[in-house]
Amino acid sequence: MERKVSGRPKYGDLCYYCGKQATQIDHVIPQIMLRQIALSTEDITLEVIRSRILTVYCCGECNCLLSDTFTESLTLKKKLLKDRLRKRYIKILSIPTWYEEELDELGYALRSCVEAGLEKQAFIKRRLKW
Numbered sequence: 259m260e261r262k263v264s265g266r267p268k269y270g271d272l273c274y275y276c277g278k279q280a281t282q283i284d285h286v287i288p289q290i291m292l293r294q295i296a297l298s299t300e301d302i303t304l305e306v307i308r309s310r311i312l313t314v315y316c317c318g319e320c321n322c323l324l325s326d327t328f329t330e331s332l333t334l335k336k337k338l339l340k341d342r343l344r345k346r347y348i349k350i351l352s353i354p355t356w357y358e359e360e361l362d363e364l365g366y367a368l369r370s371c372v373e374a375g376l377e378k379q380a381f382i383k384r385r386l387k388w
């Protein structure tokens with residue numbers, strides 16, 4: 259599912275890497291590398307390079323986690339991103355399964371806290387499956 263996008267993401271555009279609402283654009287080849295290429299030759303301007311580069315919509319968190327990362331393919335970049343998401347959310351992902359009977363034994367405040375954690379966990383798992 260590689261695609262070249264242009265302009266700002268619109269409502270409904272999803273992050274290429276995790277499926278969350280996209281708010282930014284990721285340059286598949288980091289801009290810092292493009293600048294270095296443009297500086298190293300007079301034949302290719304930065305504008306020419308920019309007009310031909312591949313970009314994908316992404317969410318702010320994925321864009322931040324990837325930063326200036328360069329990989330040989332988008333598939334590898336997506337895999338790397340998911341490794342970083344797994345590492346970032348390791349505590350939430352390690353929340354054990356709770357059964358309804360167990361939740362019923364908790365007080366309101368603790369139950370709310372556990373359920374909030376489980377919702378976050380489900381959200382992270384959906385992003386990792388994307």
Ligand SMILES: [Zn+2]
Nearest residue numbers: 273276317320
């Ligand atoms: Zn994302």
